[in-house]
Amino acid sequence: MTQFELGVEAKRAGYRLTGFDAIGSTNSEALAAAAAGDPGGIWFAALHQTAGRGRRGRQWHSTPGNLAASLLIVPDATPDLIATLGFVAGIALNRALGVVLPGGAIRIGIDGADDRDRRARIALKWPNDVLADGAKLAGILLEAAPARNGRSPIIVGIGVNVVSAPEGVPYPATCLRALGVDSSAQDVFEALSDAWVEAFGLWDDGRGVARVLEQWRGRAAGIGADVAVSQDGKVVRGIFETIDPAGRLIIRDESGGRIAITAGDVHFGATASARS
Structure with missing residues (x-):
């Protein structure tokens, strides 16, 4: 199996990890773990998905070298608050991309390139995408597993175009390699696992939703347009x-x-x- 590594903060927080060279769907693997009674706090990461899926049952195109990662958690929160975990994933992914982009920084704003430097502008697109220069770079998918003991296991699925972007899709798409970033899927995952710890801590079982949404708005594409x-x-x-x-x-x-x-x-x- 491929050598993925959790970040320092993720290890400290007790997260676990299973990595794959290729798999049908990391979300499906996480759903199976939930059905088997896994307590949560485990990531499934792969370099290639053969049966990935996106929002509304659409296919998520994934080629070897891109990142597919799914996190199984069992949060102690009401369904309306659990639905906001997509925004938690958005700000975590935004922070992780800030680590791997040149200079370790990103510029935020409405779709388009920043004329002041050559770094791609990263923005969060409602409800579940990450854009670079207005093109889709990453996507997020939440799925719920059957409730147990009054709590609902949730799978947070994240796909990042690392080495290639899909062709023939009805929207602009890009990848990190096209942005001049040489980081691997493993690099992105390690940064993501740490960024998740911080963002999930901010969410605080739903008590910090207002703070999460405030940060998300500050990174959003298209507000005012x-x-x-x-x-x-x-x-x-x-x-x-x-x-x-x-x-x-x-x-x-x-x-x-x-x-x-x-x-x-x-x-x-x-x-x-x-x-x-």
């Missing part, structure tokens, strides 16, 4: 105003009304401002 959200064939357009305390995307429409979006596919820029 035109946005379009596709929901089951319907498109809602307006200005991306904020993320509310429940993690919903708030759009201000042409009439000045505020619309709360709980799920959908988000588009910025020319696509968002176009009128059908």
Whole structure:
């Protein structure tokens, strides 16, 4: 099996790890561990997924050398708070990418490159993507396992395009190698495992959701810009105003009304401002 390593803070916090060269799906492996009664706090990481999946049952394209990682946890929180773990994963992934990008720093803002240096701008896209220069670099997927003893095991799945980006997808995509980053999937995972400890501690079994969302907003793509959200064939357009305390995307429409979006596919820029 491939040699992945937990970061220092992750080891100190008692997390465990199983690594793979290739696997069908790290999320499926984590779900199986949950069904077998694993107490949680274990990562499953792989260099290649042959049956990865994304949000809404879509395929997650993964080629050898990219990172697929899933964390099984059993949080002590209500379902509404557990749903905000995607934002925890977002800020953890943002911090991890800050470690592996040149100079150990990132620049935050609306989609696009920062003219002041050559580093790619990293931003979090609601609800579960990480962008670099407006192109998808990473994705997050939460899945719940059947509850036991009144608590629901949760799988936090994370995929990062390290050495290649998928082709033939209906959105721009990029990878770390295309951004001039030579870090391996193992490097990204080690940084991610430590960044998760900090972000999850901030969440604090749901008591720190407000602080998590504040940090997420500060790293968000598109706040204040035109946005379009596709929901089951319907498109809602307006200005991306904020993320509310429940993690919903708030759009201000042409009439000045505020619309709360709980799920959908988000588009910025020319696509968002176009009128059908």
